Amino acid sequence: MHEAIAKADTLIEAMGWIRRFRGKTTVIKLGGSVLDDKDALMHILLDVIFMETVGMKPVIVHGGGKAINRALAEENIEPKFVQGRRYTDQATLEVVRRVLAGEVNQQLTEQIEHLGGRAMNLSVHTTNVLFGEVLKLESGEDLGRVGKITQVDRDVIEGLLYTDQVPVIPSVCEDGDGGVLNVNADTAAMAVAQALGAEKLVFLSDVNGVRRDKENPDTIIHSLSESESKAMIGNGQIASGMIPKVEACLETLDRGVGKVHIIDGRLRHSLLLEIYTSEGVGTEIYKDLNI
Incomplete structure (x- = not known):
């Protein structure tokens, strides 16, 4: 009986958050070790x-770098990276398109x-919703077919949300000439969240x-303002690979998304724990109230 009452208490705690976010759009970025x-x-x-069942409107944007690397190895194509981005020649692009927009998406x-859910894959093989142009680096280095x-x-995404379906979108876009471009999954998720005016953007990470101490998971900061985040980057508390993630969060806040979350996708039910409990399990970054 005590266990049953504890479950009921959990549902009551969740009820307030369910009511608050009912009808709101959340973009979830999937990739990396989570997909494997x-x-x-x-x-x-x-x-x-x-x-989706309790009234939120989730949208999935996904990458698939490890699956692409395996497919490239099978084709004897050596991966090449420029400033952390995958150099994409035509042969690599064909693999990216087949694996990311085809196999993983499907x-x-x-x-x-x-x-038991309802979903629709939106890709260059079905109905494409992402459009872009070739990405040019300030250094002038060539990335090939990266966009x-x-x-x-x-309109297409919101149409699916209106009919209670989950849109599933790969990080591949079309250019103005009908060609295909490989896109960084984090930036693709940011673009979708901004276009939809999402309440939340969630980055599923492996941390x-x-x-406060990057080596100690017990020092997690559950809530950070924009100014606090910038200060931590400035004093070195946020360092190395976490810097671009947090900077991406801050850029997204500047473009109208309500809150951005970084959570460990390997933790069972981390999405529900982050959104529907008072404490959460990851880091929530929000815009300063006086800005």
């Missing part, structure tokens, strides 16, 4: 289905349906959030 962990991925997709959609998003077809 079948058990973690299943629980994330169950969380997404729960979110698998995610089918798994959501298998778990940046300049337009998102929000539990921003930490």
Whole structure:
């Protein structure tokens, strides 16, 4: 009986958050180690289905770098990176298109349906919603067929949300000439969140959030303002690979998204715990109230 009462208490705690976010759009960026962990991925997709069931409007934007690397190895194509971005020649682009916009995108959609949800894959193979242009680096270095998003077809995405389906979008876009461009998944998720005016953008990571001591997961900071985040970058508390993640969060806040979250996608039901509990399990970054 005590266990049953504890479950009821948890539902009561969640009720306030469910009412608050009902009808709101949340963009979830999937990628990296999470896509390779079948058990973690299943629980994330169950969380997404729960979110849709209780009235939220989740949108998935995904990468798939590890799957692409495996496919390139099978084709004897050596990966090349320029300033942390995958150099994409025509041969690499064909693999990216097949794996990311085809196999991974279809698998995610089918798994959501298998778990009892409703989903629709939106890619260059079906209905494309991401459009862009070739990305040019300030250094002048060539990235090949790598792009940046300049337009998102929000009408198609919102149409699916209105019919209680989960849009599943790969980080690949079309250019103005009908060609295809490879896009960084973080920046693709940011573009979608901004276009939809999302309440939340969630980056599923392999760390539990921003930490005061980057080596100690127990020092996680659950809530950070924009100014606090900038100060921590300035004094070195936020360092190395966490810097671009936090800077991406801050840029997204500047473009109208309500809050951005960094959470550990490997933690079971981390999405639900972050959104529907008072404390959360990751780091929530929000815009300063006086700005």
